[in-house]
Amino acid sequence: MATASRGGRGARKRIVAAAIDLFYRDGINATGVEKLASEASVSKRTLYQHFPSKTAVVEEYLREIRQHVGDPINPSADDVKRSPRARILALFETPPSGGAMRGCPFHNAAVEAAEDMPEIQAVVHEHKRQYIAGIATLAKAAGADNPRLLANQLAVLFEGAAALSTSLDDPAPWTHARKAAQTLVDAATVSR
Numbered sequence: 001m002a003t004a005s006r007g008g009r010g011a012r013k014r015i016v017a018a019a020i021d022l023f024y025r026d027g028i029n030a031t032g033v034e035k036l037a038s039e040a041s042v043s044k045r046t047l048y049q050h051f052p053s054k055t056a057v058v059e060e061y062l063r064e065i066r067q068h069v070g071d072p073i074n075p076s077a078d079d080v081k082r083s084p085r086a087r088i089l090a091l092f093e094t095p096p097s098g099g100a101m102r103g104c105p106f107h108n109a110a111v112e113a114a115e116d117m118p119e120i121q122a123v124v125h126e127h128k129r130q131y132i133a134g135i136a137t138l139a140k141a142a143g144a145d146n147p148r149l150l151a152n153q154l155a156v157l158f159e160g161a162a163a164l165s166t167s168l169d170d171p172a173p174w175t176h177a178r179k180a181a182q183t184l185v186d187a188a189t190v191s192r
Helices: 011-026 033-039 044-050 054-066 084-090 105-113 118-141 147-168 172-188
Strands: none
Touching: 011 033, 011 044, 011 054, 011 105, 033 044, 033 054, 054 105, 054 118, 084 118, 084 172, 105 118, 105 147, 118 147, 147 172
16 A cells, blocks of 8 residues: 655544555554554554544544445445345455455454454444345345345355355355355245
């Protein structure tokens, strides 16, 4: 990631951009405040002026990436043209490769934060619940008899594909998950 020139203007944005890169690539626990400040081209003092703690940086990191991950409720311009069924299945498209697979940043944050950063758990829980609710809304629009059940099943499938593809450093679980998702969606909407 290319960092902007040193200075106060845009420091907060640079800190968040560096956090997005470092926390996802190297991990939250492995990324110290010094490394984060260095990558953002700010002093530790400036970092702490914008964020009172590393936990606050992690919270902002998660809020920022939440805006850029698949959002079933607020689709991109291209997604609006797709049917609800197609939008559900799009959640299971193989993520673009770009080095090793690192999995879901929210899952990773939950594991790394564990008991050390309880505030992070709340952000992760909120995101996951809203994600499932978004899938349920799509499932209802697709004609599912029990949208909430289908949404929970698809969320488990999604999490499993993300975890297994990360563990194996192999995109194949996404292909298998997409086929399973098709089966679940078809079964849930068969009476429609």
